[in-house]
Amino acid sequence: MKKLVIKDIAEQLQVSKSTISFVLNGKARQHGISIKLENKILKYVEKVGYQPSRIAVGLSTGKSKTIGMLVEDISDPFFSSIARVVERSALSSGYRVIYGSTENDTVQAIDLLQAFRNHNVDGYIIAPPPGIENYIQELITDGFPVVVFDRDLPGLNCDKVLIDNFDGALQAVEHLVARQFKNIAMVTLLSRQNQMEERTNGYLKAIDDAGLAKKIKQIPYDLEKPKCVEVIRKFLAGQKTIDAVFFSTNYLALSGIEAIRQLGLRVAEDIGIVVFDDNTNFELFSPSISAVAQPVKQIGEQVTQIMLNRLQANTPAGFERVVLKTTLIARESTVNEVPALVK
Known part of the structure; x- marks a missing residue:
């Protein structure tokens, strides 16, 4: 079955593609679209089960509803377990998570951060290798929320979830x-x-x-x-x-x-x-x-909650630093x- 695109909906309802886009992005009032037409479009979209492309939504809204997560090795049980917790928690709030493994290599980590940025991710969860402080600082300066976990980068001001x-x-x-x-x-x-x-x-x-x-x-x-x-x-x-x-x-x-x-x-x-x-x-x-x-579950829950709070602007101005205890x-x-x- 052919996947529906905005053009198909516009042709079916005999309205412009931009009108469909404005309604789907919650901008109907800003562009003078009537409530009656807005409801008509929304009902049709629900009926046919249309799912907008995240990339397309990102281009129009500046938000991709995607979080980039950098770990040392996603196949390692420690990191994969945390990633599963993050993925479940983020999904419940409408966010997807994409992953990358740095292999503890600075150059590889920088390349992945650039790839995430090209993908228009909304925030970054990072277990950082040494030497990427400047690149993380650049993300923070540009307004992206960043949560560092597992290992600290002393001197870098951002949200952190660490272990004692x-x-x-x-x-x-x-x-x-x-x-x-x-x-x-x-x-x-x-x-x-x-x-x-x-x-x-x-x-x-x-x-x-x-x-x-x-x-x-x-x-x-x-x-x-x-x-x-x-x-x-x-x-x-x-x-x-x-x-x-x-x-x-x-x-x-x-x-x-x-x-x-x-x-x-x-x-x-x-x-x-x-x-x-x-x-x-x-x-x-x-x-x-x-x-x-x-405490794998706690780590995953803490990094996701801090990230979602930042993305939803529901957090104090100061950065959070959470230090969790281990168990022998x-x-x-x-x-x-x-x-x-x-x-």
Whole structure:
């Protein structure tokens, strides 16, 4: 079936295309269109189920009813879960969401922001890689609402929904200390991202408070998994006193668990593990993996509500900064004792 366009409606009702457009965009009174004709057009549009193109509406109203969302990797469970919450919440208010993955690459992020702008999106929800502060500031200066989430860009004034990464990491390492682990290493990314620095600072605070020696291994973000496994394996093999590891991301933990297996070590019995950012698979592992869970649903709801408030001009003049707490989920990987066999 041929899709209806404004021209078809105009021909059927024997009025001009501009008259149809003015009515559909709520500008009938401004252009002297009678209530009777307006109602006639609206009833016909409802009858035939006409849906205007969002791009066309955007060109005529300056609003596309579309939100652009930039994440590090849309296939990552953390970001995809947040995106689902954002999409559902936005849709209930008549907005669509389009996505892009930056792969933590500044140039790619800038290209995506430009593509979103060319698409006439109304607002931007961004998990920013380093180096795009000026481009985000340009969006804000031009009047676009921007909500930054997951990682901060200090010095950039905009709405932000963040996680208390420092406290989450602190609790994770304090948990290992309480379980009597004495040589606790941290495997993290070689990254200038604010959230990674906060997680490292949380680790260092817990280690210093316990009077233990710090051991940190930084791994490049773009390292392929086999190489990442190899780097972690060599690190652990060269530090045989390590009895526990705090991984700053779940994908580093997956590589780390493989490295531990290759070394012939047993999780919980030979080496404890706690991970920042829970993964639905971690509780299914044997032994199950202790993790810091981020409030995914809250993050998605908060960023969407702030964005919708901005788009609907229903918000205070000042920017909002929301900092959410994490939850430590203790599982079998941090038991630090082998149960006696039942004879």
